Amino acid sequence: MAPTPAVDILKATLASSPDAPKIPSSNPNFIPPTQPVTPGKQLPTSVELPVLPAVEGAKRLAAYAAVDDYVGLQHKVIGIGSGSTVPYVVDRILAQGLQANKERVFIPTGFQSKELIIKAGLTLGDVDQYATIDVTIDGADEVDNELNSIKGGGACQLREKVLAEAAETWIMVADYRKNSHVLGTTWTQGIPIEVAPFAYAKVLTNLSHMGSLSTLPNGKPGLNLRMGKMKAGPVVSDNGNFIIDAPFPEEMMKKPVDLLHRIKMLTGVVEVGLFCGMAKAAYFGNEDGTVMIRRNDGTVSKISSVPNTPVLKGQADDATVA
Numbered sequence: 361m362a363p364t365p366a367v368d369i370l371k372a373t374l375a376s377s378p379d380a381p382k383i384p385s386s387n388p389n390f391i392p393p394t395q396p397v398t399p400g401k402q403l404p405t406s407v408e409l410p411v412l413p414a415v416e417g418a419k420r421l422a423a424y425a426a427v428d429d430y431v432g433l434q435h436k437v438i439g440i441g442s443g444s445t446v447p448y449v450v451d452r453i454l455a456q457g458l459q460a461n462k463e464r465v466f467i468p469t470g471f472q473s474k475e476l477i478i479k480a481g482l483t484l485g486d487v488d489q490y491a492t493i494d495v496t497i498d499g500a501d502e503v504d505n506e507l508n509s510i511k512g513g514g515a516c517q518l519r520e521k522v523l524a525e526a527a528e529t530w531i532m533v534a535d536y537r538k539n540s541h542v543l544g545t546t547w548t549q550g551i552p553i554e555v556a557p558f559a560y561a562k563v564l565t566n567l568s569h570m571g572s573l574s575t576l577p578n579g580k581p582g583l584n585l586r587m588g589k590m591k592a593g594p595v596v597s598d599n600g601n602f603i604i605d606a607p608f609p610e611e612m613m614k615k616p617v618d619l620l621h622r623i624k625m626l627t628g629v630v631e632v633g634l635f636c637g638m639a640k641a642a643y644f645g646n647e648d649g650t651v652m653i654r655r656n657d658g659t660v661s662k663i664s665s666v667p668n669t670p671v672l673k674g675q676a677d678d679a680t681v682a
């Protein structure tokens with residue numbers, strides 16, 4: 361069974377109605393798209409959600425709850441992150457229907473999310489057209505109590521960070537396994553670091569001098585150039601760069617901001633997969649059907665259940681709605 365069947369169901373239902381009201385954006389960057397969403401039938405009023413394995417179900421819950429809370433009618437420029445949780449974000453956004461999506465533009469963090477946006481029939485933009493994004497929702501490899509995170513498991517951290525920084529609101533969505541006290545507890549393979557290809561050997565040496573572990577406590581290889589699977593040679597990012605995975609001892613991982621700054625200063629480093637002080641909230645889906653929300657104001661709350669049909673918040677500008 362496909363993990364996001366609602367995308368397929370709903371993308372076909374987005375209709376382009378000629379008498380649909382115009383909903384302007386408060387985002388000064390926003391230019392209404394010329395390309396309409398995929399014409400189709402009417403939106404169903406409710407959707408029967410397929411049963412998923414526990415972790416997939418948890419990802420879906422986190423994504424749906426985050427979209428319900430942070431993607432409202434007034435949001436017109438929306439960043440779409442990378443990874444296996446993000447298809448559920450697109451799924452829920454599509455379920456908000458034609459009227460909400462008609463004049464929105466979606467900005468991807470890489471090849472995968474670009475494909476997601478296009479296949480969903482949504483309007484694609486890029487961050488060089490939209491330097492301010494209303495809201496970006498992205499996955500994470502691990503998130504600590506202060507909402508610092510490790511990202512780049514999919515080698516997308518450069519674009520992910522640009523879209524996080526461009527976003528007025530940046531939200532992370534993940535399953536319960538990603539929720540940690542200290543980064544590096546569950547994501548043990550190291551901090552993903554995007555580097556200029558010709559500089560990789562020098563950066564590896566400098567990371568080693570900085571204290572990156574050549575061997576993990578479990579005996580597995582530590583600091584290394586990420587190699588392709590089913591491809592001879594290194595992983596090449598969407599930007600043509602290499603990825604180094606650099607694990608550090610727990611004492612250093614407890615100070616992610618310091619580590620981020622030190623790594624970023626190494627010549628040849630393009631971007632570091634440590635995201636510090638950027639997120640407004642992180643949504644963690646749980647196996648029991650609840651969602652835990654950790655916010656940047658220090659509050660933590662729980663949603664006991666997420667409805668099958670989307671909750672669409674926010675208001676269009678009444679003055680121009682027909």
Ligand SMILES: O=C(CO)[C@H](O)[C@H](O)COP(=O)(O)O
Nearest residue numbers: 443444445499512513514516
């Ligand atoms: O940072 C990322 C890609 O570079 C992803 O957001 C991260 O790997 C999370 O992915 P998933 O939702 O599959 O766990």
